[in-house]
Amino acid sequence: MSPVSVLLIEDNPMDAFDVNEALPAHEGFVVDRATALLSGIEKAMARRYGVTLLDLGLPDSTGLETLREFRARAADVPVVVLTGHRDEQLGIEALRLGAQDYLVKGRDTESIPRAVRYAIEREEAQRRLANATRVAHQQERVAALGTIVAGVAHEINNPLTYIRGNVELSILSLAAIVQHAELEPHLLDEAKEAARLQGAVLEGLDRISKLSRSLRRLTRGDSNERRPVDLSEVAAQVAEIVVAEHAGHLDVKLDLQPVPPVLGDEAEIFQVFLNLLLNAVQALPRGGRVTIRTRHREKRVVAEVEDDGPGIPPEAQPHLFTPFFTTKAEGTGLGLSVSHKIATDHGGTLTFATGGRGTTFTLDLPEAGA
Ligand SMILES: Nc1ncnc2c1ncn2[C@@H]1O[C@H](COP(=O)(O)OP(=O)(O)OP(=O)(O)O)[C@@H](O)[C@H]1O
Numbered sequence: 093m094s095p096v097s098v099l100l101i102e103d104n105p106m107d108a109f110d111v112n113e114a115l116p117a118h119e120g121f122v123v124d125r126a127t128a129l130l131s132g133i134e135k136a137m138a139r140r141y142g143v144t145l146l147d148l149g150l151p152d153s154t155g156l157e158t159l160r161e162f163r164a165r166a167a168d169v170p171v172v173v174l175t176g177h178r179d180e181q182l183g184i185e186a187l188r189l190g191a192q193d194y195l196v197k198g199r200d201t202e203s204i205p206r207a208v209r210y211a212i213e214r215e216e217a218q219r220r221l222a223n224a225t226r227v228a229h230q231q232e233r234v235a236a237l238g239t240i241v242a243g244v245a246h247e248i249n250n251p252l253t254y255i256r257g258n259v260e261l262s263i264l265s266l267a268a269i270v271q272h273a274e275l276e277p278h279l280l281d282e283a284k285e286a287a288r289l290q291g292a293v294l295e296g297l298d299r300i301s302k303l304s305r306s307l308r309r310l311t312r313g314d315s316n317e318r319r320p321v322d323l324s325e326v327a328a329q330v331a332e333i334v335v336a337e338h339a340g341h342l343d344v345k346l347d348l349q350p351v352p353p354v355l356g357d358e359a360e361i362f363q364v365f366l367n368l369l370l371n372a373v374q375a376l377p378r379g380g381r382v383t384i385r386t387r388h389r390e391k392r393v394v395a396e397v398e399d400d401g402p403g404i405p406p407e408a409q410p411h412l413f414t415p416f417f418t419t420k421a422e423g424t425g426l427g428l429s430v431s432h433k434i435a436t437d438h439g440g441t442l443t444f445a446t447g448g449r450g451t452t453f454t455l456d457l458p459e460a461g462a
């Protein structure tokens with residue numbers, strides 16, 4: 093049995109002797125003693141004992157107040173109280189105040205070793221239960237919040253659809269007016285300006301629907317559409333789109349090997365590559381090199397997006413996958429958190445390595461059938 097350190101707070105030398113006899117060193121007990129409540133509390137705060145045996149009649153405190161005071165100051169040590177024959181009732185009340193057990197002096201001497209070991213076990217079990225309950229509550233809260241966010245994101249999408257439709261129609265009307273009507277020159281300018289403003293409205297709408305899609309992705313559970321997806325192919329498609337937009341000042345190198353398919357949602361995997369590639373591009377405002385690599389490694393398909401940008405500062409690194417963490421004026425901070433969720437939903441990982449010179453994000457997914 094593992095050794096047990098016991099703090100005995102007892103002023104009466106005869107009673108202390110009995111307890112010491114009942115808890116011999118050769119059975120693994122190490123007993124330390126204090127003769128008053130205050131010195132006992134000091135000892136309990138100075139080091140962690142397995143259990144405290146607390147006499148309720150001490151020179152500086154008597155009765156339940158002794159236990160209350162002790163627990164208030166040395167809260168997480170299990171306590172077994174010691175009472176006399178005539179105040180066994182006190183022992184029972186002590187249980188209600190959080191004592192693990194009580195022993196009647198002179199009578200229960202033989203039970204001391206068992207009471208000590210039980211008290212430790214029970215306290216540990218209670219602590220584990222409290223922890224598990226706390227974690228469960230937290231998970232419930234997060235799940236509830238997720239449901240609310242998903243609901244709100246969904247509700248936002250419906251009006252967005254008809255706002256978008258109406259704006260598009262009114263742009264067409266304005267275009268017709270501009271083309272066909274014999275307007276006063278200043279009215280013509282007004283109509284052109286209105287069409288320009290409507291264009292800006294559309295851009296805003298697109299940002300809102302992108303945000304609400306990301307939020308829904310973040311709060312949704314496992315994805316449903318699973319088909320064989322070729323990471324090299326998706327990487328090439330995404331690269332083509334991004335390169336077309338940033339041709340000139342970017343050197344994008346594709347190092348794509350034939351890889352077995354992974355089982356997944358192609359649109360989501362596309363989104364991961366897009367997020368990683370956009371981040372790489374955004375890290376290189378004055379140009380630079382981006383390399384996209386795919387490899388087959390022991391039943392896994394690994395894709396890397398590497399840039400030779402400034403790297404990610406150490407203080408930002410712990411927060412990259414936290415929703416809404418961004419260092420960009422125009423960023424939503426959802427790109428990496430959504431990508432991370434997609435990777436884990438596919439049974440894979442998304443990790444990064446970064447230093448003074450450049451950053452590499454690695455998407456690692458199991459090959460189909462693995
Ligand atoms: N390749 C990279 N190099 C340097 N910093 C990066 C890189 N990728 C991500 N980061 C940092 O991580 C932050 C979070 O990235 P994330 O993609 O989640 O959000 P965002 O790019 O800021 O906004 P969003 O992707 O939603 O438009 C970025 O703001 C940036 O500070």
Ligand SMILES: [Mg+2]
Nearest residue numbers: 367371427428
């Ligand atoms: Mg991003």
